[in-house]
Amino acid sequence: MDTRSSVRKDSSFFKKGDKTLNKKQKGLNIQAKQQRAGWYFLAPATILIAIMSFWPMIQAFIMSLKTGSSANMQWSEPIFYNYTRMFSDKLFMRSIGNTFLYLAVEVPIMLILAILLAQMLNNKDLKLKGLFRTCVFLPCATSLVSYALIFKSLFATQGLMNSILVHLGILESNFNFLGTAASAKAIIIIALIWRWTGYNMVFYLAGLQNIEYSVYEAAKIDGANGWKTFWHITVPLLKPTIVMTFIMSINGTLQLFDESVNLTKGGPANSTITMSHYVYNNSFGDSTTNFGYAAAMSFLIFVLVAILAAINLKVGDTRD
Amino acid sequence: MTKKKNGSAIQRRLIPTYIFLVIVSFISVFPFYWMISAATNTSVDVARGKIWFGTYALENFKALTAANDLWGSLGNSFFYAIVQTLLCLFICSLAGFGFELYHDKGKDKLFSVLLLAMMVPQVATMIPLFKMISSMKLLNTVWAFILPAISTPFMIMMFRQNSRNFPIDIMEAARLDGLNEFQIFFRMYLPVMKSTYAAAAVITFMNAWNAYLWPKVVMGQKASQTMPMLIANIAAGYTIDYGVLMMGVLFCSIPTMLVFFILQKQFTEGITGAVK
Numbered sequence: 001m002d003t004r005s006s007v008r009k010d011s012s013f014f015k016k017g018d019k020t021l022n023k024k025q026k027g028l029n030i031q032a033k034q035q036r037a038g039w040y041f042l043a044p045a046t047i048l049i050a051i052m053s054f055w056p057m058i059q060a061f062i063m064s065l066k067t068g069s070s071a072n073m074q075w076s077e078p079i080f081y082n083y084t085r086m087f088s089d090k091l092f093m094r095s096i097g098n099t100f101l102y103l104a105v106e107v108p109i110m111l112i113l114a115i116l117l118a119q120m121l122n123n124k125d126l127k128l129k130g131l132f133r134t135c136v137f138l139p140c141a142t143s144l145v146s147y148a149l150i151f152k153s154l155f156a157t158q159g160l161m162n163s164i165l166v167h168l169g170i171l172e173s174n175f176n177f178l179g180t181a182a183s184a185k186a187i188i189i190i191a192l193i194w195r196w197t198g199y200n201m202v203f204y205l206a207g208l209q210n211i212e213y214s215v216y217e218a219a220k221i222d223g224a225n226g227w228k229t230f231w232h233i234t235v236p237l238l239k240p241t242i243v244m245t246f247i248m249s250i251n252g253t254l255q256l257f258d259e260s261v262n263l264t265k266g267g268p269a270n271s272t273i274t275m276s277h278y279v280y281n282n283s284f285g286d287s288t289t290n291f292g293y294a295a296a297m298s299f300l301i302f303v304l305v306a307i308l309a310a311i312n313l314k315v316g317d318t319r320d
Numbered sequence: 321m322t323k324k325k326n327g328s329a330i331q332r333r334l335i336p337t338y339i340f341l342v343i344v345s346f347i348s349v350f351p352f353y354w355m356i357s358a359a360t361n362t363s364v365d366v367a368r369g370k371i372w373f374g375t376y377a378l379e380n381f382k383a384l385t386a387a388n389d390l391w392g393s394l395g396n397s398f399f400y401a402i403v404q405t406l407l408c409l410f411i412c413s414l415a416g417f418g419f420e421l422y423h424d425k426g427k428d429k430l431f432s433v434l435l436l437a438m439m440v441p442q443v444a445t446m447i448p449l450f451k452m453i454s455s456m457k458l459l460n461t462v463w464a465f466i467l468p469a470i471s472t473p474f475m476i477m478m479f480r481q482n483s484r485n486f487p488i489d490i491m492e493a494a495r496l497d498g499l500n501e502f503q504i505f506f507r508m509y510l511p512v513m514k515s516t517y518a519a520a521a522v523i524t525f526m527n528a529w530n531a532y533l534w535p536k537v538v539m540g541q542k543a544s545q546t547m548p549m550l551i552a553n554i555a556a557g558y559t560i561d562y563g564v565l566m567m568g569v570l571f572c573s574i575p576t577m578l579v580f581f582i583l584q585k586q587f588t589e590g591i592t593g594a595v596k
Contacts, residue, residue, distance in 0.1 A: 037501035038422025045415030046434065048471035053437040056448035063447065117344065120337050125330045134584065135345035138352065141580035143530035145548035146569045149555050150351045153358065153366070153562050160354065163369025198348065199591065206592045255441050258532045262552055276533070279443045284450075284537050291447050298444035306439050 057302070064296035073292060082296035091270055092297060095278040098185070102274070103253045106189045111245060114197050118204035119234055124213065133205070137198040144195070148262035151191040152178065181271035184264045188272060191259060196252075200245045207241040208234070247312045254305050275301050355573070358566035366562040380567040384554075387564075390571060392543065393550040398575070400535075400546065401528035404466040408524045409517060411471050416479020417509055421486065431480070438473045442533055450537050464538040465546075469528065475520060478590075482516040483509075515589070522583050523590030529576055547572040 064082050066073040076082060086092045120126065121133055139147065155161050155177040165171040177183045211233070219229045235242070257276040260266050266273030266281075273281075275297070283294035358366045361374035384390055419431050449468055458464045486509065494504050510517075532548045539545055545553075551568040554560070580587060 034501060035422055035424055038418045038424075038427060041418025041422070041501075041505070042415040042427065042430070042476075045411050045471040045476055046430065048411065048467075049434055049437050049473065052449065052468045052471065053440050053445060056445035056452070057440055059448035059451075060444050117341075120341060123334070123337070125327075126334060126337065127331075132341045132345055135348050136341075137584075137588075138348050138580070140587075141577045142352075142573055143532075143548050143576060145530070145532050145552050146355075146573050147351070149551060149565060149569050150355050152555065153560075153565065154351065154354065156367070156560075156562070158367035159562075160366075160369045160371065167369070194347065194351070202588050202591055206588075251439070255443065257443070258548075261532075262555060265556075276441070276443045280446075280533070283447050295444075295447055298441065298446070301441050302439070302444045305441055309439050 060295045061299055063292055064299050066292045067290075068292065069289070076292065082293050083300075085293065086297055086300065091273070092275075092278055094270065095273045095275045098272060099254060099256060099275045101185065102189060102192065102256060103250065106192045107246070107249045107253060109189075110193045110197050111200060111242065111249065113193070114200035114245070115204050115234070115238065115242070117197070117201045118208055119230060121201075121205060122208045136201060139195045139197075140199050142195070144258035145262050147191065147195050148259045151187060151194075152263050155187050178264050179268050181268060184268065184272045188259055188263055191263060192253075192256075196249070200249070203241050203245050204238060207238045211237050243312055243315055247309055250308045250312070251305055254301060254308070355566050355569055358562060359570045361563050363561040363563045366566070376563060377567070380561075380563040383561065383564045384567045384571075388550055388554065388568070389542065389545075390550070390568070393545055393547050394571065396544060397529055397547040400462055400465045401525050403462055404469055404528040405521050405524045407466060408470040408472070408475060409520055412475035412520070413479045413509075413513070413517065414505065415471070415476045416481075416483055417505055419476065420480045420483035421488065421491065431476075434476065435473050446534070446537055453538055459538055460541040460544040465531075465535060466528075468534065469531070475524065478520055479513075479516060482513065486512060515586075518583070519586045519590035521590075522579055522586045526576055526579060526587070 063073070065076060065079050067076040067081065068074045078084075117136055121129055121136075126132075142150070153159055157174050157176045157179070161177070162171065162174040166174060175183070177187055215233055215237075216229060219233055224232070255276050256274040257280065260272060260274040260277040261280075264272045266277050279294050279297045279301070282288075282290050282297070354371060357371055357373050359380055360377040361370055362376045362379075365374055365376070419427055445468070453459055453464045453467070456463075458467075490508060491504055494508055499507065530548065531546070532552070535546050535549055536552075539549070551565065551572050554565050554568050
């Protein structure tokens with residue numbers, strides 16, 4: 001269906017061409033044939049995205065207007081019941097709060113750290129550059145579940161961090177880091193920074209390599225110090241990259257799931273749960289299954305991602 | 321002489337930078353070291369905070385394989401990841417080729433519509449997709465795992481961007497030689513774009529290997545579970561044997577670490593590839 005309408009659009013496009021250029025009709029026929037071949041190439045990918053992304057999105061919206069168990073769903077009464085319900089659902093509100101806390105604290109720290117590291121590693125005079133780069137980038141080699149479990153073990157009540165802190169006399173006795181709301185949140189944030197800083201740094205390094213070294217030389221001659229060159233040359237020239245990493249980080253954080261599930265199980269007492277984790281619990285988790293309600297919440301996540309991405313794209317558009 | 325002096329002065333000024341980088345590098349690498357050393361220690365030693373290598377690796381490994389189907393899950397993970405990589409590369413490169421080298425107004429518009437799929441969160445499509453896959457009787461099969469992941473806007477964009485370097489002139493020459501459009505794709509595009517394929521393969525493999533939420537939904541059967549699911553299950557137990565757990569985490573990380581160390585250049589290109 002999708003492709004058929006696209007092909008029609010395609011042929012009308014060439015009819016317009018025929019009118020103005022009918023002398024070259026034969027050449028155009030060949031070209032039209034080639035253009036049609038182009039549609040065949042992109043058809044499988046397009047159809048798959050339509051079926052696997054857009055169609056489920058529509059279904060999710062329809063489902064969000066229904067209630068009942070998965071086999072026997074009815075239109076909810078009133079129609080937006082699931083949507084009004086989530087605003088009085090304290091747990092869902094808390095999951096939004098948690099997600100935005102992770103977003104607000106983790107993303108800026110991580111991105112600033114990533115830019116600083118990229119700036120340092122871009123220094124011509126630095127030795128062992130390759131080694132440092134590999135080390136900082138290394139956390140990307142772990143799967144999300146793996147690093148969540150490594151951090152869970154490191155910060156366990158009977159774990160290495162506790163032993164070190166008690167040994168150094170900073171803590172008197174072992175502290176249940178993951179069983180206390182504030183410290184559990186902090187550990188999720190630390191783990192996220194650990195995992196993703198090197199990933200973002202790679203983008204900045206690539207961006208910095210496009211900046212001519214002579215720009216820095218000129219700045220040095222003009223007497224600009226390290227901080228000045230950083231703020232007045234590096235940051236402005238990296239702006240498109242910064243916007244892009246920002247969008248990616250927002251998108252990723254709003255969908256945070258693996259860490260919440262494996263590091264803290266959302267606990268203690270759901271105090272660290274993320275939006276995606278809560279939606280999962282309401283659809284496939286141990287708690288009661290409610291597809292309609294879960295779909296409504298997931299639709300809100302979609303709207304949030306779309307709004308934040310649109311804002312960022314608007315900001316990022318200035319480069320053209 | 322003066323040059324050398326200058327050099328050492330520069331190095332001296334870089335000392336804070338070196339210190340900072342060493343600290344960051346240590347923090348980045350230490351959890352890896354600890355994962356490996358913990359895999360060789362008893363759970364009691366791990367809890368006591370022992371950070372040196374122990375001699376308990378074999379026992380941990382035996383305990384891991386006794387309670388879990390390690391080889392089955394490893395095999396599953398490899399199988400799903402390889403099938404997903406091959407199909408994803410084929411479908412997305414075909415599309416990238418079509419979008420860039422045959423582009424016209426209609427296709428450009430369609431491309432920007434497809435990009436919207438980037439914003440669709442996984443949890444939002446998860447329930448309808450689960451219903452779709454289960455009604456097709458595909459739960460617990462490789463198809464359930466790969467179908468939502470073999471055509472992604474990110475990969476299409478990556479191939480489209482990189483196709484800009486593809487020399488269009490040789491396409492004309494090939495057509496004059498009588499090659500049709502599909503032959504051009506298979507005989508010319510594929511070999512010329514080798515490095516893009518390598519980068520895309522690395523990134524797709526990593527994503528497939530690391531996938532967790534979607535497999536958790538559709539691969540419920542023990543026999544079809546993946547490595548991340550296996551280690552998550554170990555950690556979900558009431559009492560956790562940290563030595564055994566870290567042995568499992570190590571096995572889950574070895575393939576991605578090998579890819580990282582051997583194909584770091586392609587990995588970097590794969591991450592930044594679509595945004596040149």
